[in-house]
Amino acid sequence: MRMEIFFKFVFGLLIVLVSSQQPIVNQLEYPPGDTFNITCDVSRFADLRSAGELLSISLLRQLSTQTSFENIASYEPKAEKKMTTNIPIQWQVFYAGGEGINNRNTIRLVVTVVDFQCADAGLYQCQIFIPAPSHQANTTPVNITAKIGITQKDIYMTPHKKIIGEDIHSSVNTVGVEITLTCSFTGPANLQALWRRKKAGHEENYPYANNIKNSKPVFSVISGCNTYDYTSELKCTLEEKDNGTLYICVVMEDNIERSRKMFTNICSEQSTNNISPSKPGSRPDSAGSNVGTRVFGLLVVLVIIVVLIYFFVIQKNKQIESPEAYLCPVLPSGDWCGWC
Numbered sequence: 001m002r003m004e005i006f007f008k009f010v011f012g013l014l015i016v017l018v019s020s021q022q023p024i025v026n027q028l029e030y031p032p033g034d035t036f037n038i039t040c041d042v043s044r045f046a047d048l049r050s051a052g053e054l055l056s057i058s059l060l061r062q063l064s065t066q067t068s069f070e071n072i073a074s075y076e077p078k079a080e081k082k083m084t085t086n087i088p089i090q091w092q093v094f095y096a097g098g099e100g101i102n103n104r105n106t107i108r109l110v111v112t113v114v115d116f117q118c119a120d121a122g123l124y125q126c127q128i129f130i131p132a133p134s135h136q137a138n139t140t141p142v143n144i145t146a147k148i149g150i151t152q153k154d155i156y157m158t159p160h161k162k163i164i165g166e167d168i169h170s171s172v173n174t175v176g177v178e179i180t181l182t183c184s185f186t187g188p189a190n191l192q193a194l195w196r197r198k199k200a201g202h203e204e205n206y207p208y209a210n211n212i213k214n215s216k217p218v219f220s221v222i223s224g225c226n227t228y229d230y231t232s233e234l235k236c237t238l239e240e241k242d243n244g245t246l247y248i249c250v251v252m253e254d255n256i257e258r259s260r261k262m263f264t265n266i267c268s269e270q271s272t273n274n275i276s277p278s279k280p281g282s283r284p285d286s287a288g289s290n291v292g293t294r295v296f297g298l299l300v301v302l303v304i305i306v307v308l309i310y311f312f313v314i315q316k317n318k319q320i321e322s323p324e325a326y327l328c329p330v331l332p333s334g335d336w337c338g339w340c
């Protein structure tokens, strides 16, 4: 029994010792464009034996396109040229400590990854050289990956004539009008739009697949990462029963919800074109007055035509009968004008 407790204690102590080894990065996934540190010092190594003096500390990496690790930054405190690097130009290197004989606890190398690119994703590990007895030690490689974020824009609706209260994600529309809700978002290759609707506390998938149109994702490269712009449209003719429905566009990644945006629609039976607060019953009246206006317009046109005919036909006839009456009205004598 006592032996069992003892072994448990030793085992527990081992776990504490092993887990006291610090990871060289804080996380394994970073968004493209991010800035973060990769840190190499003695606390990152599991088994350093009793090494008191270290020759160098380095950062190695192996990209997916490479077959072996490559040394990208190396700090040798006792060498004439202390630092050698082979890193992307925008990255930075900090190095410190390591002077003197027992330098293991002060030696430190920090590589700051600036504007992380998808092409920088790969395996990273730290390495040290111990002179006596001559050997090297490595940390367990970490697989650092680029995680493309998802950004979803607000849903917008056309036509969008009036909002409800202060909620900009809402619209008042007329029953019978065709509306279009547009959902757009950006992210990695494996995203899908899922339309849902909610009314009176009940949420469900939008039932009419024919009303949904997903455009082909538009491809672009951002921070060396393949990124896609998605657009999904929901088109429908508003019915009275759609009143107060909340439309939801959910961004799905491998069947997991990543993001959602919502839009409320309230149907109004009145025509939103009618500025005057007239009742629906007054519609035939306004139609009637429209007919009146048209008849009046027609009459005016007819009068103008009659007047024109009078001037052009009747006056022309008069002119043929007595041209001097038109051309020389100032000659009361009725004499023929010689200069005509």
Ligand SMILES: *[C@@H]1O[C@H](CO)[C@@H](O)[C@H](O)[C@H]1NC(C)=O
Pocket (backbone or CB within 6 Å): 035, 036, 037, 094, 110, 112
């Ligand atoms: C990276 O490490 C350097 C040196 O220790 C430090 O000055 C800097 O603030 C660190 N940057 C980040 C993003 O942690």
Ligand SMILES: *[C@@H]1O[C@H](CO)[C@@H](O)[C@H](O)[C@H]1NC(C)=O
Pocket (backbone or CB within 6 Å): 123, 143, 144, 145
């Ligand atoms: C690193 O992670 C990426 C993404 O999860 C994966 O595709 C790749 O195979 C991993 N590489 C190694 C060496 O495990």
Ligand SMILES: *[C@@H]1O[C@H](CO)[C@@H](O)[C@H](O)[C@H]1NC(C)=O
Pocket (backbone or CB within 6 Å): 175, 240, 243, 244, 266, 267, 268, 269
């Ligand atoms: C829609 O609902 C609102 C309140 O939620 C109500 O005032 C309005 O009359 C309803 N419209 C129709 C067309 O049912």
